[in-house]
Amino acid sequence: MIELKNVSKTFYSKKSAVQALSGVSLNVGKGEVFGVIGYSGAGKSTLIRCVNLLEKPTEGQVIIDGTDLTGLPASKLREKRQKIGMIFQHFNLLKTATVYENIAIPLKLTGLSKTEVDERVKKYLAVVGLDDKSDAYPGQLSGGQKQRVSIARALSHEPEILLSDEATSALDPETTESILDLLLRINREFGITILLITHEMHVIQKVCDRVAVMEGGEVVEQGSVIDVYAQSAHPTTKKFIDSQFPIEAPESMLKTIAGKGPIVKLSFVGHSTGQPVLSEIVKRFDVHTNILSGNIVQMKDESYGRMIVHISGETDAPKAIEALKDAGVQVEEVNLDDV
Amino acid sequence: MTFNPAEFIDRWGSNIWQATIETFQMVGIALSISIVIGLPLGVILVLTRPGKALDNKYLYQFLNVFINVIRSIPFIILLFFILPFTQLIVGTSMGVRGVIVPLVVYTAPYIARLMENSLLEVDKGIIEAYEAMGMKTRHIIWHVMIREARPSIILGLTIATIGLIGATAMAGLVGAGGLGDLAYRFGHLRYEEDVMIVTVILLIILVQGIQSLGNRTAAWLKKD
Ligand SMILES: Nc1ncnc2c1ncn2[C@@H]1O[C@H](COP(=O)(O)OP(=O)(O)OP(=O)(O)O)[C@@H](O)[C@H]1O
Numbered sequence: 001m002i003e004l005k006n007v008s009k010t011f012y013s014k015k016s017a018v019q020a021l022s023g024v025s026l027n028v029g030k031g032e033v034f035g036v037i038g039y040s041g042a043g044k045s046t047l048i049r050c051v052n053l054l055e056k057p058t059e060g061q062v063i064i065d066g067t068d069l070t071g072l073p074a075s076k077l078r079e080k081r082q083k084i085g086m087i088f089q090h091f092n093l094l095k096t097a098t099v100y101e102n103i104a105i106p107l108k109l110t111g112l113s114k115t116e117v118d119e120r121v122k123k124y125l126a127v128v129g130l131d132d133k134s135d136a137y138p139g140q141l142s143g144g145q146k147q148r149v150s151i152a153r154a155l156s157h158e159p160e161i162l163l164s165d166e167a168t169s170a171l172d173p174e175t176t177e178s179i180l181d182l183l184l185r186i187n188r189e190f191g192i193t194i195l196l197i198t199h200e201m202h203v204i205q206k207v208c209d210r211v212a213v214m215e216g217g218e219v220v221e222q223g224s225v226i227d228v229y230a231q232s233a234h235p236t237t238k239k240f241i242d243s244q245f246p247i248e249a250p251e252s253m254l255k256t257i258a259g260k261g262p263i264v265k266l267s268f269v270g271h272s273t274g275q276p277v278l279s280e281i282v283k284r285f286d287v288h289t290n291i292l293s294g295n296i297v298q299m300k301d302e303s304y305g306r307m308i309v310h311i312s313g314e315t316d317a318p319k320a321i322e323a324l325k326d327a328g329v330q331v332e333e334v335n336l337d338d339v
Numbered sequence: 340m341t342f343n344p345a346e347f348i349d350r351w352g353s354n355i356w357q358a359t360i361e362t363f364q365m366v367g368i369a370l371s372i373s374i375v376i377g378l379p380l381g382v383i384l385v386l387t388r389p390g391k392a393l394d395n396k397y398l399y400q401f402l403n404v405f406i407n408v409i410r411s412i413p414f415i416i417l418l419f420f421i422l423p424f425t426q427l428i429v430g431t432s433m434g435v436r437g438v439i440v441p442l443v444v445y446t447a448p449y450i451a452r453l454m455e456n457s458l459l460e461v462d463k464g465i466i467e468a469y470e471a472m473g474m475k476t477r478h479i480i481w482h483v484m485i486r487e488a489r490p491s492i493i494l495g496l497t498i499a500t501i502g503l504i505g506a507t508a509m510a511g512l513v514g515a516g517g518l519g520d521l522a523y524r525f526g527h528l529r530y531e532e533d534v535m536i537v538t539v540i541l542l543i544i545l546v547q548g549i550q551s552l553g554n555r556t557a558a559w560l561k562k563d
């Protein structure tokens with residue numbers, strides 16, 4: 001559906017050149033939710049803006065549904081863009097127009113009749129749950145409501161693709177959840193392919209099927225979300241994932257256990273909890289386990305859990321670890337200073 | 340000398356009425372034409388900027404300098420300087436008709452600048468959102484840029500209108516009349532203080548009225 005081939009983008013100014021993207025290739029399948037994550041300045045916005053050619057790539061191809069957009073004349077590009085919706089961090093609504101007009105004006109400009117416009121506006125306002133706000137001005141709405149209006153505006157053109165540039169970054173956690181739920185629903189109900197960018201792992205975990213991690217204008221790792229969680233290789237990816245598994249054990253406790261048996265990081269894919277395997281090894285071996293921290297994140301269709309466990313019982317600890325590995329748990333020994 | 344309203348109106352009423360009409364005519368016509376010229380110029384100034392939709396360094400620089408040059412010339416100089424041009428365009432350089440041309444030449448570049456400022460204030464993100472939706476540039480100009488800039492455009496036009504009223508005071512020099520001219524000819528040259536005070540009061544009321552009308556309209560259009 002969306003295919004980026006070796007896309008590079010360099011911004012030239014009088015004095016310098018900034019290479020925002022270098023040789024990025026991505027492939028987003030039809031009906032998929034694809035996330036791009038990276039720290040500030042990684043080139044995420046530039047990347048997503050290249051997809052609808054708001055930013056013209058210096059090199060490479062942007063192929064949407066088989067058509068290379070980089071070679072299209074302006075009028076053909078406009079036609080294509082009408083089928084690619086986009087939502088933004090700052091909503092980008094007309095401040096001087098009502099919610100209704102914000103959706104209706106672009107529709108009218110694409111040549112729809114008045115009754116068609118009216119039908120679409122009402123339909124998509126209902127989809128985003130704002131049917132009662134059609135006469136309000138954006139200034140009278142909350143951030144979450146504004147984002148819903150902008151989602152309705154994007155949907156009203158009945159696009160096949162929705163691009164989301166940090167759509168939840170300006171929202172509080174609760175509103176973020178509701179907007180993410182809405183995006184998931186849109187993906188499932190209308191089969192719209194979604195490409196989103198974010199700097200929050202939580203967003204990736206909750207709604208994405210696949211993810212690409214960006215740094216310094218390059219994709220450093222990509223794959224299905226669960227694989228990336230289970231086998232991340234790049235330090236940046238690890239940092240993003242670690243941010244969801246904070247170590248909560250108090251400093252004093254860490255000091256008392258230092259040197260008394262291994263501390264291991266256990267990762268589980270699919271299991272709802274690691275508890276049963278842990279009690280199993282305590283029964284089978286002469287060890288005690290002490291959970292320093294643990295968290296489970298729920299992904300679209302799987303869960304991924306991680307625990308930091310202190311295993312005491314010097315002689316049996318290695319055997320216990322082997323047993324854990326046999327049970328399909330990923331075990332990684334960690335240094336206290338690293339956690 | 341005591342002020343007798345009845346006698347004053349009897350003696351000067353028709354002159355003042357006539358002058359008021361002339362002022363309204365000059366301001367109304369010159370403003371309309373200046374908007375028709377100034378607004379598109381302002382749009383062109385914004386769109387030909389580096390990195391904008393119609394990026395054109397030469398046109399932008401030319402307009403920029405051209406507008407600055409005209410705006411540097413005091414109205415009184417402009418009035419006489421372009422006499423031949425006025426003659427050529429409207430066939431006369433006298434009367435209300437003759438003064439419209441210099442008034443427009445004076446006001447249109449000013450309006451272009453004010454429009455440029457207003458349009459530049461429009462959130463880039465909104466324009467981008469419309470580009471992303473595949474909207475045509477001319478639709479974006481009208482339905483996004485000008486629409487969103489309306490409150491600020493109205494305030495700019497208010498300033499321009501008040502400047503225009505000031506400029507019409509000098510229109511008397513080419514026999515166009517108006518309130519400013521009345522105050523000058525009778526009040527100043529012939530020591531008819533009453534006439535001068537009354538016309539000045541009328542001008543103050545006019546300027547005040549236009550300013551508050553502008554402020555209110557802008558506030559009403561703003562919606563946030
Ligand atoms: N129009 C531009 N002109 C010059 N440099 C730019 C432009 N847009 C982006 N850049 C540069 O390109 C790099 C990538 O920017 P980009 O906005 O894509 O990052 P990002 O990952 O979206 O960051 P953030 O999370 O802060 O939004 C940065 O170094 C930025 O300064």
Ligand SMILES: [Mg+2]
Nearest residue numbers: 044045046166
């Ligand atoms: Mg960004």
